[in-house]
Amino acid sequence: MNKKVLLQDLGNKDYKETWEYQELLFKQILDLKIKNRREGLELETPNHFLFVEHPHVYTLGKSGDMNNLLVDEAKLKEKEATFYKINRGGDITYHGPGQIVGYPILDLDNFFTDIHKYLRFLEEMVILTLADYGMKAERSKGETGVWLDVGTPFARKICAMGVRASRWVTMHGFALNVNTDLGYFDLMIPCGIKDKAVTSLNVELGQPKVDMEEVKQKLLRHFEELFEASILKEKTSV
Structure with a gap:
């Protein structure tokens, strides 16, 4: 089992471009797994972890309710935001500046084949970071x-x-509000859950700004511990 995880920090990148890049890495792993099975090979499958910060964008999961977006296309344009229907689980969410988005693209055959456990580990990584x-x-x-x-x-x-998985390969992931403009959440019903507020790390700490790089390093440290993984930095290729 390959527990090495290749890390790329894509910086500030368009949502659609990043989604296409995720799909490329996801397909490469799936194709290799299919080749291994068909040809009786044992070629090592790679794992990836992408960090990214998106321009303002709203995304709706495959089972989401379009009514949870509370504004029309004109208002989105006014707010310099885009909208996409995508292939992850979950309902509607927002990504934007000041938010750390993480996309682990893992072959869970390298770790454990349990999606419930995978989600709980991602949650635990964030819980430990906030601690x-x-x-x-x-x-x-x-x-x-x-x-x-x-x-x-x-x-x-x-x-x-919100994640997607096929043949135990994952994509999509988590979005942690660090220095996020929370006003953008007023344009939707976050995750389709009414009457619940949204917050960010800087608000909770009473600070104008929290060091994003420091938060990323803490997330990675807890990820390595939970998944018993080894993070390897890779040069950004997109």
């Missing part, structure tokens, strides 16, 4: 992602998640 900042984050029953003050009238989401 490094003195915050008590947790899961909310039946609602994927990471929350604060669960079970109270002040429950608020700080990290959204």
Whole structure:
């Protein structure tokens, strides 16, 4: 089993371009797995982890409700935002500047073949990272992602998640609000969940800005520990 994970930080990149790049890496792993099975080979399958920050964009999962986007195309244009229907699970979410988006494209045959466990590990990675900042984050029953003050009238989401998997290969991932403009969440019903607030790390810490690179390093450290993986930095190729 290959537990090496190739890391690329794509910087600020268009959502559609990044989605196409994810699909390319995803297909390469799937094709190799199919070749191994058909030809009785044992070629090592790679794993990838992409960090990216997107311009303002709203994405709707395959089972999502279009009504959860509360504005029309003209308003999106006014806000310099785009919209895509995509092939992950989950409902509607927002990506934008000041948010750390992570796309692990893993062959879970290299780790464990359990999607439920995979999602819980991604949540735990974020929970542990927020604990490094003195915050008590947790899961909310039946609602994927990471929350604060669960079970109270002040429950608020700080990290959204949605993944796709085929033949135990994953894509899409998580979006952690760090220095995010929370006003953009007012244009939708986040993840289709009404009457729940959204927050960001800088708001919770009472700081104008949190060091994004520091947060990324903490996320990677906890990812390595949870998945027993080894992160290898790769030169950006897109």
